[in-house]
Amino acid sequence: MDFFIQQFINGITLGGVYALIALGYTMVYGIIQLINFAHGEFFAAGGYMGVIILSWLAGQGFMQTHPWLCLGLSLALTMGYCALLAMAVEKVAYKPLRHSSRLAVLLSALGMSIFLQNGLMLTQGVYDKAYPTELVSGAVMLGGVRVSVMQIIILGVTASLLFGLNALVFKTRIGKAMRATAQDKVMASLAGINSNRVISMTFAIGAGLAAAAGIMVGLYYGSVRYDMGFVPGIKAFAAAVLGGIGNITGAMIGGFIIGMVEIMAAAYVPHGGEYKDVFAFIILIAVLYFMPTGIMGENVDDTRV
Amino acid sequence: MTLGSKRSWLLFLLGLGWFFVLLWPLLGIHPDGSLTFAETFEVWGYVSSVAVAVMLVYQLNKSGALEFVTTPLERVREKGARVYAMAPRWLWLAVLIGFALSYPMWTERYAQDVAVNVLIYICLGLGLNIVIGLCGLLDLGYIAFYGVGAYTYALLSVHFAIPFWLSLPVAAVLAAIAGCIIGYPTLRMRGDYLAIVTLGFGEIIRILLNNWMSLTNGPNGILGINAPGIWLPDFADGFTLEHLWLKQLDHIYYVILALAIFTIIAVRRLNFSRIGRAWEAIREDETAAELMGVNTFTLKLMAYASGAVFGGLAGAFFSARMRFVSPESFTFLESALVLAMVVLGGLGSIPGVILGALALIALPEIFREFELYRMLAFGGAMTLMMVVRPAGLIPAKRMGKRGEEAE
Amino acid sequence: MRKWILCFAALALVLGGAIGCSSDEPTDEGGTAEQEAQPLKIGSLSPLTGPYAADGNDIANGVRAAISVVEEQGGIPGYSEIEFLPQDSACDPKQAVAAANKLVNEKVKGVVGAYCSSSTIPASEVIVAEAGIPMLTPASTNENVTERGLQNMWRVCGRDDDQAVVAVQFMQDFLDAKTLYIVDDKTTYSQGLADNVERLAKEQGLEVIEHDHVNQGDKDFSAVLTKIKDVQPDVFYMSLQNSSTGALMLIQADRMDIGADIVAQDAVYHPQLIEIAKDAANGVYLTFGYIDESTEAYKEFKEAYAEYGEPGAYSGYAYDSATVLLKAIEQAGSTDPQALREAILGMDFQGATKHISFKENGDSGSNYIIRQVQDGKFANYWNPATGETY
Secondary structure (H helix, E strand, O other), X not given: OHHHHHHHHHHHHXXXXXXXXXXXXXXXXXXXXXXXXXXXXXXXXXXXXXXHHHHHHHHHOHHHHOHHHHHHHHHHHHHHHHHHHHHHHHHHHHHHHOOOOHHHHHHHHHHHHHHHHHHHHHHHOOXXXXXXXXXXXXXXXXXXXXXXXXXXXXXXXXXXXXXXXXXXXXXXXXXXXXXXXXXXHHHHHHOOOOHHHHHHHHHHHHHHHHHHHHHHHHHHHOEEOOOOOHHHHHHHHHHHHHHOOOOHHHHHHHHHHHHHHHHHHHHHOOXXXXXXHHHXXXXXXXXXXXXXXXXXXXXXXXXXX | OOOOOHHHHHHHHHHHHHHHHHHHHHHHEOOXXXXXXXXXXXXXXXXXXXXXXHHHHHHHHHHOOOHHHHHHHHHHHXXXXXXXXXXXXXXXXXXXXXXXXXXXXXXXXXXXXXXXXXXXXXXXXXXXXXXXXXXXXXXXXXXXXXXXHHHHHHHHHHHHOOOHHHHHHHHHHHHHHHHHHHHHHHOOOOHHHHHHHHHHHHHHHHHHHHHOHHHHOHHHOEEOOOOOEEEEEEOOOOOEEEEEEOOOHHHHHHHHHHHHHHHHHHHHHHHOOHHHHHHHHHHHOHHHHHHOOOOHHXXXXXXXXXXXXXXXXXXXXXXXXXXXXXXXXXXXXXXHHHHHHHHHHOOOOHHHHHHHHHHHHHHHHHHHHHHHHHHHHHHHHHHHHXXXXXXXOOOOOOOOOHHHOOO | OOOHHHHHHHHHHHHHHHHOOOOOOOOOOOXXXXXXXXXXXXXXXXXXXXXXXXXXXXXXXXXXXXXHHHHHOOOOOOEEEEEEEEEEOOOOHHHHHHHHHHHHHOOOOEEEEOOOHHHHHHHHHHHHHHOOOOEEEOOOXXXXXXXXXXXXXXXXXXXXXXXXXXXHHHHHHHOOOOXXXXXXXXXXXXXXXXXXXXXXXXXXXXXXXXXXXXXXXXXXXXXXXXXXXXHOOOEEEEEOOOHHHHHHHHHHHHHHOOOOEEEEOHHHOOHHHHHHHHHHHOOOEEEEEOOOOXXXXXXXXXXXXXXXXXXXXXXXXXXXXXXXXXXHHHHHXXXXXXXXXXHHHOOOEEOOOOEEOOOOOOOOOOOEEEEEEEOOEEEEEEEOOOOEXX
């Protein structure tokens, strides 16, 4: 039983990471109906920025005296940095293509993704960067089950970001503008909403979420590498679609399902470790076969390539 | 102001400043607690000077100061177009084919190797073009069919010593079956749902290739695949047939050239057939097509299957040429590359796809000199090309408004 | 009418200029010493981009270091300078073959590479089998590399089958293990090694509880580690393609406190393993070639490599590969493949990593020992020849 609960907690944690990345995907998709392929790279950039700032603070000696303050500061700075980065990427690679075919935008995003990944590699080197993990080590034992502090933090951050996002989208003016733009760009502009600014904001928020995920992953696993955005990017994309793309709660649910399926497949199926991704994708295909718009998705409009 | 408005320059400078802000933390913050600026300024200055030069040329061109260069160029181009229009089309085609046929005679191995790669990707691009360009189904896992074809020939050759030419149809059929299997559950989905599911299928096939040890030998790949062979008549002493293995690059080049020409002709015929028109109807408006009596279900499956066939053929050739296959050749990045060729060249246009393949295979090779900067330049160039020519280099003629996703 | 033919013509011209610029010097088929001093071209093939870029750049830097040493000693007689052409294989067979063809085109006299066995094998078909250029791999440990009868394919590192023998011997004789849990990450190298270990362990009467796999690019190993903790094996053998994956696994294993002795292998051996895993790396055993760091050759290598940082796992082997190649060209006095082969077969000297001498098939023998991470450093730990600790 302990074995199952332990695996369950592993699954929840991994799911939380996917959910955090999937949130950003879904935000951007909801507003411009576009798969942002560079999203995984914002996540990687966040992971890198986090380690750069944290080690700098450690070098200055602040880390030893105010660890939690440092953590908060690096989180804030990193989210800001990634927001700036995302706005720049949006201006360069997306805005000029606002009225072109969706495939053109997809490819320009893909190009940007390759560019950013290699930019990280060239500026930061090909070697992994180690996080100061001693910052949040320690664990709680519940019977025979071990829950680390970092796992609790990941879940806490994911949950609070979800509520924050929901509040932002449904309770604030900018949220209202976002929803209006998502529904009908032309009409929203006529009503006096600056849709360019709204789209920029959405990118910034989505990338900020990805950056938070990057720091969490770095702290939890202990290191970051320049190509770390790719695999979680695809998984999170799958999670967002599974939950119904454009739907915030759906992204969370999708993330947890994909994470849980992977862990449980590796834990209970013979040879599950090598086939776990297959299981994740099969679940995705099966769900979409019966619910073509995902778990929480609304009716999909007749858009195509 | 002759050099563009104040506002455009202000925005430009703002952009450069923004770039600096993004670059500095990556280069200037060090773990020992120090901050430096020298390196950042060096890189930034380098980029800025190039950017300023480009901006200057752009603004000069806009203000008409460069007419002394552009006007003659324009004239040359018009003249070229006139000359081109004067001679009949078959003449140009003959020139092109003559160029392709004589290519190995005046080039070296490396150029031939690149040409072989380009031709493989032309086959792949044209196959994917059926699915995306004609039928409008976004497929992000296309490389799976390439993998199926490659492994089909590899296994047939290694286990049963079946010659390449006999394996080709088998590879095509198996790839078509894989296409139907992938196509069937995805037909109900649209847009991006389709994209992620096809991506998932592509990954599933790659993982199967990597893990199904007893069949595919897993990550070790399959060694010792036979090259294509041909029988040459030999009149030296009486009449005998002499068997020749096409191992040399310049021989193998002709095999793939034949395959590519076959693909081009086949896709062209498909494009202008009833089926091709039905696919385009589906692309433009599926609901309307259905109402007009187009059997969308069967036709979509057919699009998947026929796209897969060309992928399978290219795959079979790939393993015959490498004489070694391993799952590493069939990653998602390959799918993205083929997709990039199709979109960059121009959806639904055959010359466009050929040009796209030429550009995307040759570009990284040209950038080889840059070593580490190779992929950076590649990614940047891809974004830039898309921004400059969003509809592709040579857009297809028969592309409706809906395919372009009017807002 | 579209202008596409024109586009083609323009692009073809550009391409022709970029890649088809065939040099019209006559090929020196017999390779007597050149009439006038030309540069000597040496190529390398390794993943400079992509997931294995760390090891790939170590290899290129190792060759650079070797070239700088030879240049300092006055270079190679008959050549004006040594020109180095590092090529990116990206660990992708197709790109490796393209790069190999480029090197053949550039008329390099020898190639150091590649890193991934899946690149080395097809690339050697071009470089060695067709063009007759010697190729020395510093890192591909898969048996097939030297088992295909190629006349000029050399391996400076050890072989997987030898490495497995040492690992199993150590588990049995020294750790006194009864049960074993194996994990690999499904690459040519890591799986080949893990399969060898599994086979040998069963022959030796060890119980292999399970042979599990993870995927390349995974970051989360909590599921498999929880399983290991559950079954409590004596030894956990982790066979992974690169050190960063190894570091992640060690951190998570340490956190869970799985309680088994961990044995890893040479691809995990890298300074960054300790840098990332920190205390979690302490106590890990690794099979790695014995490097006598007190020799003159090693000190010379360290000094030459200083500008590239701490040597990686394969930097030394790449350095030795390049040294062998340059020595052979100097001794043979020509670049004729047969003469080079004889010169390389006749090698017998102390390199930076091992005593260099080659067998007929191109292997240079393995000298694996067990090293351990102690207080944040790699240290020699156990010698299989004597069965004693150092």
